[in-house]
Amino acid sequence: MKKVLIIDDNEIFAKTLIDSLPKEEYVATHAWNGAEGLDELKKDKPDIIILDLMMPKMGGLQFLEAFKKENPGRKIPILISSELSSTKDISEAVSAGIDIGVRGYIIKSTQNMDMIIRTMDSTLKESTV
């Protein structure tokens, strides 16, 4: 069983992703923003994080910076999830988080759930090798 933490303020995205994940392989937790995500990380150790960038209270970039500060040296595979229009934000987040485990990104608005889950699978496979 793999644990996934979804940090996203988009209710539909989080809900459909959770329901689309194969139940025998994944167990998911949802946080509404970066601050809630940090709280979840204190409680549990996920195998992968799906991180949105634009969120109220604490966005994805701030989450990455706070994570670095609070957990020096800790690494978790992270996929940035974003809209197509924010390619600049994506590259910013990828370079900010590369040393703590950011592995790539998914585009919420154009990729369907199968593609997104496949990206998650392969990211997990890579990080266990």
Add this chain to the structure above:
Amino acid sequence: MNISPLVYLISFLFFVFLAVFFILQTRKREKKVDQFNEMLGSMSDGVLVVDLKNRIRFVNIAAKRIVHLPEKKEATIFDFVSYLGNNFNIIDRLHEAISSKKEYSSEHIQLGDKFFQIFVFPVQGVSFLGHDIVTGGMVVFHNITSEVAVETLRKDFTSMLIHELRSPLDGIKKITELLNNKNIKLEQKNYEDYVELIHKNSSSMLELVSDILDVDKIEAGKFTITKQEADIRKVVFDRVEFYQTIAKDAGVSLSAAFSENVPKNMMFDPDAIEHVLSNLISNAIKYTNKNGEVKVFTFLHEAGANIEEEAERLGYKSVNTFPEKVVQVLLHEKESFLVIMVADTGIGIKQDDIRSIFSKFKQLNNKDAVSKKSRGTGLGLVIAKGVVNEHKGEIGVLSKEREGSTFFFTLPLV
């Protein structure tokens, strides 16, 4: 032969005449050139005229200011070449315009913190034999900074609208894909949740589309209302009741107060006013912190009475005094009218933003909103203004940062 003195005299007079003629002509021309220079000098656009060897024949103060040259300093073409750099190749453009005898206009060019459109013209003159010849070139620097600012606002507005439409549409698509996926078995509860989400998202899109259409009509002057006899108390009360659940979820207390003199029936468009109230009340809840308060005051302003005292009598605590201009207008009003105020104890509005809050391209920074789902298009207030104007009423806002805002509007009794 005594004609020679006469010839001398005639030739002398002839020369005097010629001299005077030339002097007058030159003066006239100089005067014209002076007038022309004066005109160019006072232009707000930068103007630069050069001859065929790129020597500056004329440059106005505006052009010197653009390249940061002191007004009194003699300018050379190199001052312009070095300031413009790669942004605009002035020598090549002049050469092109002169050799092709065609004018040239640039795209937006950013110089410092300003934007310019630069025009280059060949300068034509008339030769000794009466032929048209090119004597040099003219460069005009037209400042388009404010146009660019408006264009940026328009683009931001469009991309905000696209985001607001795409996000729910994308959500609906994601849900239908999930419901179509035969490998996923949903429980009844989840299924109901999704139907509810589809409904919520399609409603919000539909609302946005009708808002856009309303704003369009208001801008085109084609927005109309249908007045009918109706009970304003009931309209206000129903809206306040409708928003109770949302207010409760946000931890905000929502209530209404009516003065006794509010007329039972008056002429207005109940649907349109309901729309205005919905906008003002939902905004107030959105921008108010937990444990804050939103209160709707409805009272009759009597001709000549002090409107602030009338509001305070109902329990209104002013966050800011009414702007003097508004009070003056209202005090001198010979007729009584209805006043509705939606007062909150929220985050308030910056003074700079108040002026533009009822305009189309203005929306408050989304980060300021307190609740999670409080992204707004800012179209609501534009429509509210349109509706109130159509009723021949006034709409405005009093606000103090961190203390709260009061949106108010008035409705004539007839």
